[in-house]
Amino acid sequence: MIDSYAPGDDAEVAATAAQAGADIVRDLYGRHLARIDKGGGDFATAADVAAEQAILDVIRTARPHDAVHGEESGQTGTPDGTRQWLVDPLCGTLNYAVGNMLVAVNVALRDGPAAVADPFTGEVFITDGHTARLRHNGSDTPLTPTSATRLVDVNLDAPFPNAPGFRAVDLLAHPGFVEHFRPRVVSTTLAVAWVAAGKRAAYVTDGGDLSTNLHFAAGIALCRAAGCVLTGIDGAPLGPTGRGLLAAADPETHAHLLSLIRDRA
Template structure:
């Protein structure tokens, strides 16, 4: 079992890494950036690549024996390494490229510590695998306290929709029961998961396959779990191999309401 000291040391690495990436994202914001086409309408910018390099420099310096899976650089490090860092240097690339500041820098140790940086607010959300807190701009730390009080639910509408026609997140927004209880938001960045853990959002819903080892989602999922949120797939099962999508809710009641709506939408789509 991981010791508290080990978890704290790993969270320090994660925090330092996302801060290094966030510095690059802020520095390059608003400039003319070359794009790297990934196909299917997806792309990276020079900022994505530079931020990932800054993050990897921190991990290599502090954890030279660990492996890394990066959004831009792929698998790096020893194949047989017992530890792997998952790195998404700029989640919300399209937002960033068009001058929208809603982005996140994500770093997670698989099965352990994680951190998410908001480059423009200066906030860093972190977990050592057990506790979850936010490092404020004033340097003070405060525990994350999820709440559904805002009633705001972020829904990921990006294709593909692997669960269609049974379920598409966009159909959830059209359900009358959704509008009676919640208010939709679409930020197109996994910063929304950190906001669920911090009480700025009531929930987050996305379709997809196994997201537990995703460089995009691993850090946010770790934050939500450590903060005490209810986290499952869209089928209500565990997030993991064989799972589908993600529902991260501030509390069990909000999660139950959303699952009831999802089941209803799915039944209509079948």
């Protein structure tokens, strides 16, 4: 575990923290875990809480002066400071609770390095803000986006703030979509990291500004560093006025999906 302040090691702090959370998620998998109701049909489990605590322990040890926004523990430190960590300890809680292993652990320094860990494959996707790599079995390899799979992950989970102008289900029914792509619905932001890694051609989700959303920030950082094309579903840059996310492996895939979205809208 990193235990001293070294600014150049932020990517390693993110990776170590994400791995710590992933270890908890994997260790608790398959157990009967009580659900903690968060309202609106959302819930957490003891695995969410324990994983977040493990992540916070790493960050607070390595970066004691930084602010942290955790999904389960909320905000600690000054949120408008220059350094804020965004922590999503278990993205895909419903998947996890029903025995589905498609989940992710997301840790990102706002506008900086980030990591996404897959608890069950042992893969950790890491970016220092400039390059993106996959760490697996003790070695690092560069992430290389590609649209070769033709698989596009589409988030069908509520809310749908841009309906009826944009509805993801309409995109899946578009003849032009099924002619060129194959849909997937993973229901976790692990799929965003997969775009950076070449396991998905693209990812599409409704929403508002997701650039600093704790569920999406790490995946977005990975995609940016890997050279993916990132905009909102309207083609506008990500930011305070953003609308959802369209992350594509290359410009051609991005342009094609954007045209389909606009056609449906």
